[in-house]
Each structure stands twice: as C-alpha cells, then as structure tokens.
Amino acid sequence: MTSDNAVEAEGLVKNFKETKALKGIDLAVPRGSVLGVLGPNGAGKTTAVRILATLLRADGGHAKVAGYDVAKKPSEVRKRIGLTGQYASVDEELTGRENLHMIAALLNMSGRSSKARAKELLEWFDLTDAADRTLKTYSGGMRRRLDLAASLTGHPEVVFLDEPTTGLDPAKREDMWDVVRDIVKRGTSVLLTTQYLEEADALADDIVVINHGEVIAHDTADKLKRVVGSQTLRVRPSDASQVDTVNAILAEVATDGAPVDEYRPGEYSVPVVDDSALATVVGKLAAQQVAVTELSLQLPSLDEVFFTLTGERQRPTADDATAGQEQEVSA
Amino acid sequence: MSTASVTHDVDVIQQGPFDMFRHSWVLAKRSLVKTWRTPEGLIDVTLSPIMFTLLFTFIFGGAIAGSTADYLVFLIPGLIGQNIAFASVGIGIQLNSDMSKGIFDRFRALPISRVAPLLGAALGDVVRYVLLIGIMVGTGYALGYRVTTDPLSFLGGCLLAILFALCLAWAPMLVGLIARSERAVQGIVFMTLFPLTFASNAFVPTETMPSWLAAFANANPLSHLIEALRMLWSGGDWHAPVGWTLLWCAVFVIIFAPLAIRAYNRKA
Numbered sequence: 365m366t367s368d369n370a371v372e373a374e375g376l377v378k379n380f381k382e383t384k385a386l387k388g389i390d391l392a393v394p395r396g397s398v399l400g401v402l403g404p405n406g407a408g409k410t411t412a413v414r415i416l417a418t419l420l421r422a423d424g425g426h427a428k429v430a431g432y433d434v435a436k437k438p439s440e441v442r443k444r445i446g447l448t449g450q451y452a453s454v455d456e457e458l459t460g461r462e463n464l465h466m467i468a469a470l471l472n473m474s475g476r477s478s479k480a481r482a483k484e485l486l487e488w489f490d491l492t493d494a495a496d497r498t499l500k501t502y503s504g505g506m507r508r509r510l511d512l513a514a515s516l517t518g519h520p521e522v523v524f525l526d527e528p529t530t531g532l533d534p535a536k537r538e539d540m541w542d543v544v545r546d547i548v549k550r551g552t553s554v555l556l557t558t559q560y561l562e563e564a565d566a567l568a569d570d571i572v573v574i575n576h577g578e579v580i581a582h583d584t585a586d587k588l589k590r591v592v593g594s595q596t597l598r599v600r601p602s603d604a605s606q607v608d609t610v611n612a613i614l615a616e617v618a619t620d621g622a623p624v625d626e627y628r629p630g631e632y633s634v635p636v637v638d639d640s641a642l643a644t645v646v647g648k649l650a651a652q653q654v655a656v657t658e659l660s661l662q663l664p665s666l667d668e669v670f671f672t673l674t675g676e677r678q679r680p681t682a683d684d685a686t687a688g689q690e691q692e693v694s695a
Numbered sequence: 696m697s698t699a700s701v702t703h704d705v706d707v708i709q710q711g712p713f714d715m716f717r718h719s720w721v722l723a724k725r726s727l728v729k730t731w732r733t734p735e736g737l738i739d740v741t742l743s744p745i746m747f748t749l750l751f752t753f754i755f756g757g758a759i760a761g762s763t764a765d766y767l768v769f770l771i772p773g774l775i776g777q778n779i780a781f782a783s784v785g786i787g788i789q790l791n792s793d794m795s796k797g798i799f800d801r802f803r804a805l806p807i808s809r810v811a812p813l814l815g816a817a818l819g820d821v822v823r824y825v826l827l828i829g830i831m832v833g834t835g836y837a838l839g840y841r842v843t844t845d846p847l848s849f850l851g852g853c854l855l856a857i858l859f860a861l862c863l864a865w866a867p868m869l870v871g872l873i874a875r876s877e878r879a880v881q882g883i884v885f886m887t888l889f890p891l892t893f894a895s896n897a898f899v900p901t902e903t904m905p906s907w908l909a910a911f912a913n914a915n916p917l918s919h920l921i922e923a924l925r926m927l928w929s930g931g932d933w934h935a936p937v938g939w940t941l942l943w944c945a946v947f948v949i950i951f952a953p954l955a956i957r958a959y960n961r962k963a
Contacts, residue, residue, distance in 0.1 A: 417804050442806040453797035457729045469721040470807050472714070498732070514801065 370395045370430060370522045370553030371416060377424030378411050378577075385411040387577040388425060391555070393522070393570075398544070398554040400568030400585075402561060404670065408577040409557035410450065413526045416555065417447045430521045443471075446515030446523040450530060453511060454499055460486060460510050461495045464517055471518040485513040489543065505536040512543060516552075523547060525556045529563060541566055561663050565589070573673060580673045589663065597641055599649075600631040600658035607632070610656075613648045617641040631658065718811035719818060722802075726789070726819025739785060740827035744778045748834045751898065759899055767840040772852075772924035773897030775831050776917045779860045780892050782827055784884040786820055786864050787871030791880045794872065799959070809960055813952075817864050824860045828853050842928045852927035855940060859920050862944035865951035872958035897921055916943035 371393035378386040386408045393399040403409050414420040418438040427434045430444035454463045461482050468478030486495045489509040529537040544567050558564050564571045565585040573581040601610045611624045618634035627633040642661045756763035793799050802812045842849045867884045874880045894912050901912040919939040926933035
C-alpha cells in the first residue's frame with residue numbers, strides 16, 4: 365500500500381430520494397491517527413461512515429479504506445475494518461463470550477485463537493466477570509464496550525466509531541475515551557463521529573466539521589478552537605459580597621479586554637485564550653482568599669462552533685473549509 | 696510497536712469455497728443457542744400443533760370422516776402442512792428483529808457471504824421443523840394414527856416436509872427483510888397463509904368445494920405436500936405429488952431467494 369492514509373475519501377455524494385445526504389465530502393485519516401467527524405444530527409456523519417464501511421454505496425466520488433476501494437473491493441475492506449454503530453450491534457440473547465466467538469468464527473479464526481482473542485478482549489474491556497451472562501443483563505455502557513470489542517476481534521487496521529458515547533453518562537464516556545486512546549496506541553487508525561466538540565478535542569488529531577452533507581471546516585482541534593473563538597472561564601463565588609473581586613480577577617485574563625458577563629445569576633464568565641488562564645485565576649482567587657462553588661473552563665458548544673463556521677462560510681478561515689463547496693460545484 | 700493487521704498473531708483458517716457454508720453453520724448455531732435459551736419461542740411448533748390436532752380431530756372428525764380414527768389418517772399430514780406454513784412466520788420475525796437491532800450491520804461489515812446470514816437462519820430452523828413433525832406424528836399416534844407403510848417412506852415424507860419448509864421460508868424471509876416492524880411481518884405472512892392453508896386439501900377433500908376453489912386448492916403447493924405425505928405414510932402412488940412438491944420447492948427458491956438476498960443487500 366503506497367498511501368499513508370488509512371481512509372481516503374474524495375467527493376462522496378449520497379442522495380436518499382429527495383434528500384442530499386452528502387454533497388461531495390473529502391475525508392482523510394492518516395495511518396495511526398484519529399479523525400473526528402463533528403456535526404449535528406442529520407449532518408451526514410452516519411451516511412459517510414456507512415459508505416466507508418461498505419454498508420452503503422456512494423452515488424458519486426470514491427473512497428479507499430486500508431488501501432482498497434470500498435466500491436470495487438468491499439470484501440478486502442471488510443477484512444480490515446471494525447465498525448461500532450450508534451446502537452450496539454451485538455446479539456442480546458447470546459453471552460458476551462458467545463458474541464465474540466461468533467464474530468471470530470465468521471472471521472475464519474480457528475477455535476483456539478478465537479478463544480484466546482475473546483478472553484483477551486473481555487479482559488481488556490473489563491467484561492470478564494460478565495462474560496458468560498447474556499447481554500440482556502448488561503448495562504448500556506457494558507454493551508457499548510462489548511460492541512467495540514466485537515469490532516476489534518479481527519485486529520482491524522481501521523476502526524469506525526459512529527457516535528460511540530452518545531447516550532452514555534459522563535463517567536462512562538471517559539472510560540470509552542480511554543479505550544479509544546488505547547486502540548490508537550496499538551496502531552489502529554480511527555474515524556470517530558461525534559456531536560461533542562469536547563469529545564473530538566479529547567481524542568482526535570484532526571477534526572472535520574460537517575453540516576448538511578458538506579465539510580465546512582477541517583483542522584486540528586486547537587486551530588479550530590482558535591477559529592471558532594475562545595474558551596470560556598466560569599466562576600461562581602460562594603460569597604456574593606466578593607463579586608467585585610472576582611470580576612476584577614476575571615477581567616485581567618479576558619481575551620482582548622472582553623467584559624465580564626453574568627452568565628447565570630451569581631455566575632460570571634469571560635472568554636479566555638487558552639488553558640493557562642485557569643491556573644492564573646485559581647492562583648489569584650487563592651491569594652485573595654475568595655472561595656468559589658464553581659469554577660470551570662468550557663469549550664465552545666457545538667452550537668457556537670456552527671454559528672461561527674456557518675456565519676463565516678463565505679470567507680472561511682480554516683484552510684480546507686471550501687473543499688466541500690468546490691466539490692459540490694464540480695460534481 | 697506492532698501495527699495491527701488481520702493476520703497478526705491470529706491463526707486464520709484457509710479461505711475457501713466452503714466459507715459460505717461454514718459461515719452459515721456458525722450463524723445457524725447462533726439461532727440454535729437462542730432457541731435453546733428461549734424455549735417458549737417453540738410454542739408454535741410444540742403446543743400449538745398438539746392443540747390443533749386435538750381440536751380438529753374431535754370437532755371435525757365425526758362430521759367429515761364419520762369417525763375420529765378415520766379422520767386422523769387424513770388430518771395428520773394436513774396439519775403438518777398447515778403448521779409448517781404457520782411456523783415459517785418465525786424466521787421472518789427473527790430476520791426483522793435482527794435488522795432493527797443492528798446485528799445485520801455487523802454481519803454486513805464482515806468479510807462473509809451475504810447469503811450466509813439468511814441461509815444460517817433457515818438452517819437453524821430445521822430443528823423447529825423436526826420437532827414439529829415429531830410432535831404432530833406423536834400426538835397422532837396417541838390418538839390412534841398409524842403410519843401403515845414402511846420406515847423408509849415415513850422418513851422420506853419427513854425429509855420432504857422439511858425441505859418444503861426450508862424452501863417456503865424464503866417468502867417470509869423476504870417479508871421480514873422489507874416489512875418495517877415485527878407486527879407487520881406477522882400480519883402480512885398470516886394474511887397470505889390463512890387462504891393458503893384452508894383453501895387446500897388439508898382438512899377436507901377438495902371435491903366438496905366449488906369448482907373455482909377446488910381448482911385453486913388442487914394447485915396449491917401445500918396440497919401437493921399434504922397429498923405426498925398421505926401417499927407416503929398411508930400408501931398410494933406418491934410419485935406425482937412428490938414431483939409437484941419438489942417443483943414448488945424449486946419455484947419458491949428461484950423466486951424468493953434472490954429477492955430476499957437483494958433486500959438484505961439493500962437494506963441500510
């Protein structure tokens with residue numbers, strides 16, 4: 365394989381009757397890296413994943429996964445990918461171990477190596493105790509983990525994770541993130557879709573933002589955050605009489621002297637350039653003996669990202685933001 | 696340091712032309728495990744046939760054949776035909792639920808033949824049909840029914856019935872793959888099966904029907920199977936009905952298998 369990209373898609377188009385689900389999107393996942401595909405519901409994320417995982421045929425454009433064309437060599441692609449969808453596609457009436465054995469058998473693994481692989485995966489995903497129970501007894505988080513384990517059974521080169529943490533509580537989400545980092549550490553390339561900027565920021569090397577079937581931005585998480593705007597630092601002093609002190613401290617770290625905003629009653633926020641503002645504020649609050657009940661550094665929400673990006677669509681700041689539009693013209 | 700690859704430290708069985716059958720067998724085993732875990736799913740091939748046998752024997756026996764014993768000779772093959780048809784709805788429901796739960800997405804993203812999940816489901820159903828025929832004949836025996844030919848003919852009849860069931864199953868499989876809910880599968884399949892089972896020679900001789908209905912009943916694939924079973928188990932020339940049954944089996948597979956496979960491939 366000559367390409368350095370585990371996934372390479374150019375000008376993917378997909379129409380469902382009247383709906384243009386994909387209007388010509390380009391994606392690339394360099395080998396061993398994580399691409400975060402960020403977008404709201406209905407943006408076309410799942411459609412793109414399904415095309416790349418050979419479940420759907422594109423109406424236009426082409427894509428290579430693990431070096432093979434998804435339309436021309438789907439079975440070569442299928443040997444090299446793992447797919448974990450939004451809902452856990454595992455068999456509820458089988459046990460965790462049986463599910464993994466079944467997948468291994470379908471991948472032509474011998475009985476011995478399928479047993480070993482199932483054991484290894486169950487340990488890795490912390491499911492050994494539940495291995496011989498049917499999935500009906502599993503919690504949502506356990507099912508997701510087993511689903512991911514099933515996707516990894518055949519040591520895939522490329523793993524597609526379609527909204528792997530949607531519907532999980534924050535603690536479970538962090539567990540899932542650790543697992544994803546672990547997969548990448550072992551050399552697997554990952555394409556991850558998500559609705560959370562936070563998730564893309566935590567996991568992805570590169571982020572592609574898509575909306576209405578078009579790529580509207582493609583950049584690293586840091587650059588994207590810079591484009592979209594700053595992070596927000598929020599403080600809620602325990603004692604209302606210290607509001608002025610808090611405001612003074614916040615004003616010092618605010619981006620370009622932006623005014624302090626009362627985000628919610630009793631909670632004050634300012635935009636800040638980077639993470640270091642948090643440490644500065646914590647230090648100053650401590651020095652002036654201000655007690656706080658809440659202190660947080662927030663990334664811009666997906667809404668804010670979209671507002672900024674779609675508002676700037678005519679003169680995009682991100683390098684590749686026009687890719688989708690150019691494709692649409694040429695298609 | 697190790698880049699993951701498919702063959703990395705995994706000992707993979709040689710790929711070959713028999714993969715499709717091996718994978719179908721793996722998936723048939725999945726159906727069997729599920730059947731074993733939820734035996735109440737077998738009611739349609741165990742308790743229902745017993746109930747039908749008792750009801751039909753004692754309600755219609757006297758009226759139709761003069762005595763329950765005479766009617767049993769006629770009825771048992773008829774009931775087997777009817778219950779095989781009814782039991783085929785199960786596979787449609789199973790495929791529909793597999794599809795809605797997303798497990799088919801997993802299979803479709805694996806390097807296996809697209810036929811394997813369907814063939815596997817059908818093979819897994821063989822156990823249900825064996826059980827059905829066994830229970831039906833057993834209940835018949837308890838009430839006085841006897842196979843009067845030889846064991847080989849009896850076995851031939853059983854195999855023919857199972858083959859018929861497996862070929863017929865492609866129709867409900869297709870319905871299962873296109874219908875949008877399990878309830879819809881059940882509705883569509885039963886709506887088709889009721890006329891098919893009752894407008895046949897299963898319960899009454901077709902001579903008593905109006906001519907247009909008799910014509911339908913005589914051409915009905917179930918009638919051919921039932922006639923074949925009567926000949927094989929109670930004596931008579933079975934060649935023609937067995938031939939017609941096999942022909943119908945081929946027709947079912949030729950029409951419905953490609954449509955079902957296409958529906959499976961298409962379904963997003």
